Amino acid sequence: xxxxxxxxxxxxxxxxxxxxxxxxxxxxxxxxxxxxVSGESVWETPVYAGPADGLAHPEALEEIAxxxxxxxxxxxxxxxxxEIENCGRLRQDVAAAWLALMPKxxxxxxxxxxxxxxxxxxxxxxxxxxxxxxxFHICGRAIDLNQAxxxxxxxxxxxxxxxxxxxxxxxxxxxxxxxxxIDGVEYYNFAEHCDAPLPAGYYVDLTAAIEESGxxxxxxxxxxxxxxxxxxxxxxxxxxxxxxxxxxxECELIGIGEAELRKAGYSEPDLDHPPG
Ligand SMILES: [Zn+2]
Numbered sequence: 001x002x003x004x005x006x007x008x009x010x011x012x013x014x015x016x017x018x019x020x021x022x023x024x025x026x027x028x029x030x031x032x033x034x035x036x037v038s039g040e041s042v043w044e045t046p047v048y049a050g051p052a053d054g055l056a057h058p059e060a061l062e063e064i065a066x067x068x069x070x071x072x073x074x075x076x077x078x079x080x081x082x083e084i085e086n087c088g089r090l091r092q093d094v095a096a097a098w099l100a101l102m103p104k105x106x107x108x109x110x111x112x113x114x115x116x117x118x119x120x121x122x123x124x125x126x127x128x129x130x131x132x133x134x135x136f137h138i139c140g141r142a143i144d145l146n147q148a149x150x151x152x153x154x155x156x157x158x159x160x161x162x163x164x165x166x167x168x169x170x171x172x173x174x175x176x177x178x179x180x181x182i183d184g185v186e187y188y189n190f191a192e193h194c195d196a197p198l199p200a201g202y203y204v205d206l207t208a209a210i211e212e213s214g215x216x217x218x219x220x221x222x223x224x225x226x227x228x229x230x231x232x233x234x235x236x237x238x239x240x241x242x243x244x245x246x247x248x249x250e251c252e253l254i255g256i257g258e259a260e261l262r263k264a265g266y267s268e269p270d271l272d273h274p275p276g
Contacts, residue, residue, distance in 0.1 A: 005068060011024050011028075011074055020054060020268070020272075022060065029067075033078045033253060034070075034075055034078075035073045035077070036071050037073060074252060075253060076252050077253075077255030079092050079254055084098060086114075087114025087115050087119070097213070097215050097239075104209070108204045109169075109204050110209060114146065119144075120140040133247075133270065134274065136238045139254060141239035141250070142239070153167065153169075153187035153203070154232075155187045163220060165221070166207045168182060168198055170202070171201070174202055179202035179203050180204075180205075182201070216237045217237065218236065245274065246275065247271060
């Protein structure tokens with residue numbers, strides 16, 4: 001039975017929904033992540049080209065047979081977590097990119113050093129206002145800059161109905177050797193709830209520097225940010241590559257399995273919810 005095979009591959013448990021297990025397997029087959037029986041992470045150009053609809057198509061059954069032959073398993077824990085200079089953990093590929101970005105931004109006269117507001121967030125942590133149950137923080141792919149950093153000046157950028165932030169980082173060296181002279185720009189003063197002129201001086205466009213590689217992105221403020229500071233999210237950056245379709249698929253990659261998610265109170269619709 002293909003359900004037994006999906007059990008072997010790590011996608012079906014007795015009492016589970018076979019169609020849902022098949023859909024998860026098909027979705028995973030369309031991605032590049034595999035683990036081997038011996039627990040090694042393997043990146044493979046996907047072979048399966050069928051739909052991810054939970055039906056046992058001949059192509060899907062062939063793919064199951066191929067995984068068994070290749071010794072592939074669900075990529076549970078494909079990525080390890082890695083420490084960011086004792087300031088929290090991120091998924092290893094995300095951590096490596098962030099650590100590589102640090103000296104580049106320091107060379108520009110800016111800083112993205114810790115302590116951070118948040119990095120990898122545990123599953124069971126109380127969800128604070130504005131935080132999502134499906135947060136990329138739980139998946140180890142988001143980092144919150146230090147909100148107390150006195151050099152950060154977030155400026156509002158309106159795109160249609162959305163508010164985004166551009167962080168101007170005031171350079172330590174104000175001789176003109178670092179950054180650019182910024183005039184006529186306003187930042188948002190959260191204490192006074194209004195825009196205010198950016199103090200004259202030399203700044204680095206931190207948002208541009210962080211987003212330059214295309215690997216990290218900012219997110220828009222949530223509705224009500226004017227009243228609820230936590231909803232502004234001006235400090236939040238997240239990893240762009242290979243966003244998975246569901247929260248569960250993201251969690252799988254860092255070693256959080258379905259049983260653990262259900263134990264933490266996630267329902268099936270939660271598991272199938274897009275991450276972020
Ligand atoms: Zn965040």
